[in-house]
Amino acid sequence: MNPFQSLLLSFPPEAAHYIAMSALRAARWLPGSCCPLPGASRQFLGKTLQNPIGLAAGLDKNAEAVLGLARCGFGFVEVGTVTPLAQPGNPQPRLFRLPEHQALINRMGFNNYGMQAMARRLHQVRSSGRLDGTLLGVNLGKNKDTSNDEAASDYVKGMDCLHSYADYFTVNLSSPNTPNLRQLQHGEPLRMLLSQVKERQMALAGQSTPVPLLLKVAPDLDEDEVGQIAEQVCACEFDGIIATNTTLSREAVVGRKHAEEAGGLSGAPLTLRSAQVIAQFRRAVPADLTLVGVGGIGSGADALAMLNAGAQALQIYTSFIYQGTNLVRNLVIATNK
Numbered sequence: 001m002n003p004f005q006s007l008l009l010s011f012p013p014e015a016a017h018y019i020a021m022s023a024l025r026a027a028r029w030l031p032g033s034c035c036p037l038p039g040a041s042r043q044f045l046g047k048t049l050q051n052p053i054g055l056a057a058g059l060d061k062n063a064e065a066v067l068g069l070a071r072c073g074f075g076f077v078e079v080g081t082v083t084p085l086a087q088p089g090n091p092q093p094r095l096f097r098l099p100e101h102q103a104l105i106n107r108m109g110f111n112n113y114g115m116q117a118m119a120r121r122l123h124q125v126r127s128s129g130r131l132d133g134t135l136l137g138v139n140l141g142k143n144k145d146t147s148n149d150e151a152a153s154d155y156v157k158g159m160d161c162l163h164s165y166a167d168y169f170t171v172n173l174s175s176p177n178t179p180n181l182r183q184l185q186h187g188e189p190l191r192m193l194l195s196q197v198k199e200r201q202m203a204l205a206g207q208s209t210p211v212p213l214l215l216k217v218a219p220d221l222d223e224d225e226v227g228q229i230a231e232q233v234c235a236c237e238f239d240g241i242i243a244t245n246t247t248l249s250r251e252a253v254v255g256r257k258h259a260e261e262a263g264g265l266s267g268a269p270l271t272l273r274s275a276q277v278i279a280q281f282r283r284a285v286p287a288d289l290t291l292v293g294v295g296g297i298g299s300g301a302d303a304l305a306m307l308n309a310g311a312q313a314l315q316i317y318t319s320f321i322y323q324g325t326n327l328v329r330n331l332v333i334a335t336n337k
């Protein structure tokens, strides 16, 4: 761990987040273009991914530090979750460290400045011409005050506003911190939402190539539910699945400080579970459907296990908080053998 990393971890978690984000934002003043570390390149959603290591959604909710994050060497960076309207999220404290487990619990609640603010930032990033090869995903959510019946319209608004900047969209139905959001992962509500999003994708594309669509799912699903989601994703012609978001399970951290805080648990306790979910999806979907593995990837061995489980690309969040930018390099090297 570098000295900046140790210093950051001495601050309360959310304060450390804002300090790190300020540093990453300031990196845009450095001269030159921002490109991925060279690694095991591959085709990903119709584009070339220079290396398979991505930043997961939730760190840069407002696309404020895309260039700084690209400088860390990621093959792709996912911004958001962004909602149509700005919203404050849950009251603080809402982010907790469990360092013995290299884990976090968060109940942020989609705090963000809204899609218009993100569009302005992404316009600057794209028009600077300095994002050189790093793919950019935009993770979409619904506002807390939007009912589940109206949810599809929030995702469609996000697509309307942001489609010219995104290399792909993630439809996030798996945050545990927006009341009832996860119910949309099932049955008729899922089918209706995915088909409305698909319809808008095609309408927005016209004669040009549509912006690919991924669905982000929870780890708290049984194999039947995985099968049903896989079926809908294929029926609605989505391009892929991101598995997984944070877990509601506390099995791995029982009795630890903060273990009883409400919210989603991420980091090392999720490593095995998220790879299992990827393996279940791999069995349930055709070979050409893209799977992105995320959850507790903190070492080269974890990264390789997730690729072996069937993922084409990986994302990290919690391990990046604990280990810093060196981890990106280590994972790019480990996956380039």
Ligand SMILES: Cc1cc2nc3c(=O)[nH]c(=O)nc-3n(C[C@H](O)[C@H](O)[C@H](O)COP(=O)(O)O)c2cc1C
Pocket: 056, 057, 058, 059, 061, 080, 081, 095, 104, 106, 108, 110, 139, 172, 175, 216, 244, 245, 246, 266, 267, 268, 270, 294, 295, 296, 297, 315, 316, 317, 318, 319
């Ligand atoms: C503080 C925090 C905020 C998050 N916010 C989001 C979010 O806004 N949208 C989302 O799809 N996932 C969000 N996530 C989930 C991560 O993207 C990721 O799926 C999850 O943390 C598992 O990966 P990890 O173990 O590498 O952290 C968040 C995670 C954390 C720790």
